Amino acid sequence: MRGANVFKTSRARRLRRDQTDAERKLWNRIRSRSIDGCKFVRQEPIGPYFVDFVCRERRLVIELDGGQHNENERDAVRDRWLADHRYRVLRFWNNEVLSNMDGVLEVIAAALDMEQRSPVTPHGEQGEGA
Numbered sequence: 001m002r003g004a005n006v007f008k009t010s011r012a013r014r015l016r017r018d019q020t021d022a023e024r025k026l027w028n029r030i031r032s033r034s035i036d037g038c039k040f041v042r043q044e045p046i047g048p049y050f051v052d053f054v055c056r057e058r059r060l061v062i063e064l065d066g067g068q069h070n071e072n073e074r075d076a077v078r079d080r081w082l083a084d085h086r087y088r089v090l091r092f093w094n095n096e097v098l099s100n101m102d103g104v105l106e107v108i109a110a111a112l113d114m115e116q117r118s119p120v121t122p123h124g125e126q127g128e129g130a
Contacts, residue, residue: 019043022064022094023052029105030062036112047085049078054087058115061089062108064097088115 019027023042030040030053038055046054046061053062061082065075079089090111097104 020064020066020094022092022097025101026053026062026064026092026097026104029101030108035105035109038112046087047081049081051082055112058112059087060108060111060115061087063089063091064094065091066094 019042027040027042029035033039038058038060040053040055040062042053044051044054051061052064054060063075075091079091082089088111090107092104092107
């Protein structure tokens with residue numbers, strides 16, 4: 001099992017080093033708990049996948065997509081797997097991040113706020129006060 005962890009760590013480091021312009025710009029805006037005090041990490045392995053960004057405490061994944069992801073069945077399978085493991089996925093186009101950063105950040109903040117107000121219990125039922 002240790003070999004698999006070394007592979008994942010190596011791949012995550014490479015993905016962080018080779019990030020796109022959109023990933024770099026978004027990372028600079030969401031790092032250091034700058035949105036609602038939530039910690040994001042980048043190029044994080046979750047199960048069999050690597051996600052662009054994730055806030056583990058709120059189980060929110062952010063994916064940035066270029067044109068190669070247009071109606072991609074792999075992305076749909078991946079999103080279903082993440083949803084089955086209680087992650088919510090927000091997808092943004094790279095050009096959206098580059099041209100409308102404020103709008104992207106508003107959507108992320110709203111998603112984080114929504115999760116804080118209505119947490120999901122392990123059995124998929126709404127938490128108290130929801």
